Amino acid sequence: MVMEAADEERPLLNHLCRPPQPQEECSRYTGDGTVDINAQPALKQSTGNWRACFFILGAEFSECVCFFAVSKNLITYLTTVLHESNVGAARNVSTWVGSCFLTPVIGAFLADSYWGRYLTILVFLSVYTFGMLIMASSTALPLLLPRSSDEGSGFHRAAVYLGLYLVALGTGGIKPCSAALGADQFDGADPTERLAKASFFNWYYFSINIGSLLSATLLVWVQDNIGWTLGLAIPTVLIGFGLAIFVAGRKIYRYKPLGAGSSPLTRVSQVLVAAARNCRLELPDDTSALHEHGRAEQHTSQFRFFDKAAIVLPSPEKKGPWRLCTVSQVEELKMLLRMSPVWASMPVFFAVTAQMSSTMIEQGMALDNRVGAFVVPPASLSTFDIVSVLVCVPLYDAVLVPLSRRITGEDRGFTQLQRIGAGLALSTAAMAYAALVEARRLASATSMSIMWQAPCYFVLGAAEVFASIGMLEFFYDQSPGSMKSLGAALAQLAIAGGSYLNSALLGAVASATGWIPDDLDQGHLNYFYWFMAALSALNLLQFVYCSTRHKR
Structure with missing residues (x-):
């Protein structure tokens, strides 16, 4: 019970272990983002x-x-x-x-x-x-x-x-x-x-x-x-x-x-709508210019038409989720x-x-x-x-x-x-x-x-x-x-x-x-x-x- 209490007090800065934490400490927890019933990082030995x-x-x-x-x-x-x-x-x-x-x-x-x-x-x-x-x-x-x-x-x-x-x-x-x-x-x-x-x-x-x-x-x-x-x-x-x-x-x-934000099906629908609304825009030669939050998502060249949903619009344009999507979406x-x-x-x-x-x-x-x-x-x-x-x-x-x-x-x-x-x-x-x-x-x-x-x-x-x-x-x-x-x-x-x-x-x-x-x-x-x-x-x-x- 003492160990369980200590685990619950562990700060949830990030589920994935970061240096300089010891490797033994990292291996105690799952590395894929799963949590236990108390929303704490899942211990490998006692869960799953x-x-x-x-x-x-x-x-x-x-x-x-x-x-x-x-x-x-x-x-x-x-x-x-x-x-x-x-x-x-x-x-x-x-x-x-x-x-x-x-x-x-x-x-x-x-x-x-x-x-x-x-x-x-x-x-x-x-x-x-x-x-x-x-x-x-x-x-x-x-x-x-x-x-x-x-x-x-x-x-x-x-x-x-x-x-x-x-x-x-x-x-x-x-x-x-x-x-x-x-x-x-x-x-x-x-x-x-x-x-x-x-x-x-x-x-x-x-x-x-x-x-x-x-x-x-x-x-x-x-x-x-x-x-x-x-x-x-x-x-x-x-x-x-x-x-x-x-x-x-x-x-x-x-x-x-x-996941935070809208539902998966909503995000997919937003891409379809945004790509259709941006269909007349030209895709940039540099794909890094496409819109993304935080860590860059690996971009693929297949189905390039839908990349138009991530074209960053000029500032006067409205940039709602149904007009501008991320590369991840x-x-x-x-x-x-x-x-x-x-x-x-x-x-x-x-x-x-x-x-x-x-x-x-x-x-x-x-x-x-x-x-x-x-x-x-x-x-x-x-x-x-x-x-x-x-x-x-x-x-x-x-x-x-x-x-x-x-x-x-x-x-x-x-x-x-x-x-x-x-x-x-x-x-x-x-x-x-x-x-x-x-x-x-x-x-x-x-x-x-x-x-x-x-x-x-x-x-x-x-x-x-x-x-x-x-x-x-x-x-x-x-x-x-x-x-x-x-x-x-x-x-x-x-x-x-x-x-x-x-x-x-x-x-x-x-x-x-x-x-x-x-x-x-x-x-x-x-x-x-x-x-x-x-x-x-x-x-x-x-x-x-x-x-x-x-x-x-």
Whole structure:
């Protein structure tokens, strides 16, 4: 306690140690500007690192169990309980999943601008818990309302979708902030902790898939064989525990102080407006003449048009923030623009992985789901996707990274873009395989085993290890320092884009063709899969072209 009191009295002239302070004194504190819960410089030995990540990963694990307990089997609930059509249910699932990955933009904005990551997670996790309570309670409504009542049926449907979209809102503050808060626990100025940060994203994704595994096996089985009320009550209780665990770790977290001044999105908007207003001005030959406060920001020559936002105007001119911006602000916008071609490649990838919660489950319903003495729920086939992730993450971290590091010289083994590209290629192969399985099912005189789907799920799991984790690391690493939550939100926004794209493609296919009828034996789902494989191949070519031109 005496040491803690002494630490609190330490003057906060600067978080980074300055000469002539001894090196031992400097090494006691983080060098990246993080503070503890009392807004004092964070001590390395008592805050952050993996000890803090266990609390964050615990909360993320409980959120993932809830999310996948709903999403893995939602299409079954919509078709069997709410009696929606195959295409209608598939579109509604994709739209809801898209919303779950669209709301992180809201959470990231609040975290980077006003609340910070910890408070944002706390508020949205509470909303999430309330949404799960409504979802679990809504499952009992059919027992309380008359079965033949249209009004009762409508009330039940409204309650289900209210709970669903409260969950979608709640997840918006968790998904972008938990990954960023976890990465904040590692000192970016310490070489050892910097390598541990790269490993954190692998294990962050690993914990997500542990939660997914429990949902796809235990909870899906409970929902199909015991009842939806218990199947949703279990994750509701778990998310309550997750909230308590997250709050319990607050004293050992490292916190990134919010930047002074306006919000990150406001600063980016100011650059766009100022550059447009100064579009007729000539850029100076000497870039040091551009406006900057304090320490000069490293200037880049790409996207030079936006440098016009930092042209110092003649003194009679008004120099408000919407007319004159700093080079730092301009470089923030440039960093986001450099990431945009990579981001544009990701929605197609996530439209492919969205098949695991939509058309592949419907395909599984048309296959023989008896495996020996067991009856396998179609939604549980996603277990192979999860097992693939759980196997590939340790192999990637322990085997592939050290081997590739010797060849490439990269600290990470593969560059982030190489990792994403490998995932895009695997997803293309998975769709081609799914098309071949469906073609064989339609041509077969006898029913095919549902286990024919297992390799497709496994390959898609490997694709996620490469593309999804690579994307998370890329957007966190390449985002401006004041926009790390927004960088994580961009990754979630790509997933939302993929879900909405899948919903739009399903709607277009349903209206223009007869490929996906309610009776799949009368359709050609294989044609849809071939279409997705071709779209993925074109997307891969576009990504390769953009990645070769990308500049850090």
